[in-house]
Amino acid sequence: MIFITIVIINIFLIFSKRKKYQYLKKRIYFFNIILILILGLRGEKVGIDTFGYVKAYLKSLDYNLFLGEKIYNFEFGYSLFSQICKKLNINKNLYLLITSFIILTPIFNICKKYSKDYFLSIYIYICLGFYMFNFSGLRQSIAISLAFYSYNFIKNREFFKFILCLILGISFHKTMIIFVPAYFLYGLRIKKEIEIIILLILFIFKKNFFMLGKIIKPNLVIVYTHAYTMLIFMLAIYILFFLIKRKNMYIVTYKNYLMMTIYIQVFASLSNTIMRLGYYYYIFIILLIPEIIYDLKKNKLKKELQVLIICFLLLFYCLKKIEIYNYYLFWQ
Secondary structure, three states: OHHHHHHHHHHHHHHOOOOOHHHHHHHHHHHHHHHHHHHHOEOOOOOOOHHHHHHHHHOHHHOOHHHOOOOOOOOHHHHHHHHHHHHOOOOHHHHHHHHHHHHHHHHHHHHHHHOOOHHHHHHHHHHOOHHHHOOOOHHHHHHHHHHHHOHHHHHOOOHHHHHHHHHHHHOOOHHHHHHHHHHOOOOOOOOHHHHHHHHHHHHHOHHHHHHHHHHOOOOOOOOOOOOOHHHHHHHHHHHHHOOOOOOOHHHHHHHHHHHHHHHHHHHHHHOOOHHHHHHHHHOOHHHHHHHHHHHOOOHHHHHHHHHHHHHHHHHHHHHOOOOOOOOOEOOO
């Protein structure tokens, strides 16, 4: 119930913006703090993997990372971060609050800098399940936030800083290596015919391409998931992109990232873990959708599309049951 309440408050904030910047700024900070506290003050059994992460954190000092010992199957960066916190005598609840701050702050920072509608971006972030994912996938959530934050370096063409951010993210979750092409996709104008041909090739030969993964992961097997809903939604947003007349570097980049997500999502019907690889690119949809709406010249059309997207995302949120039903605060 607490999450649907947050969604409703978010909708209210989208439609009740004040013209004065200081009021908007206060609302942004207030809403951000609420989201951090809800995530950070959760009990250790909230979320599928939280208890496992807490258990690993409490035992983290039993391992010598520099002798090659691993805390479960965790990457070195996350393990070292856990050990540093443990040596500082940070208890498990404060540890979850700190990780929540680390996960959400980069999201808020980039949205504040680049989104044409801050509260709409956060609404999309919640309704598409990114916020809920933070309650379980701790390591990958940090990596996704670092990938999102690295957009600063991509936009400013600071390759060295981008690589450092990438290495840091990989040290938290190795799947972030898939984000390497992001730097080179910035502002790259690709003809839609080429994008569609690539999509068709991947779709037709997806089993063949998928099985090439055995070279990297020999135990890889096909598990049919019939996951097409998100693919259809992504393709719908891709089509909306062509309504935009003002295709600047930012918008083209967001579209390129969406296309990367679509390419990855093609394989989601063969594995329930593939979609998580696309999150590094998919998260930029929270910047793309406000750009599409903002570009429309007629205010009436802008409002209608905004309402349509808000209603669709709310319906998607409810039908997909993107909710955590066992939520409780750590002291309860």
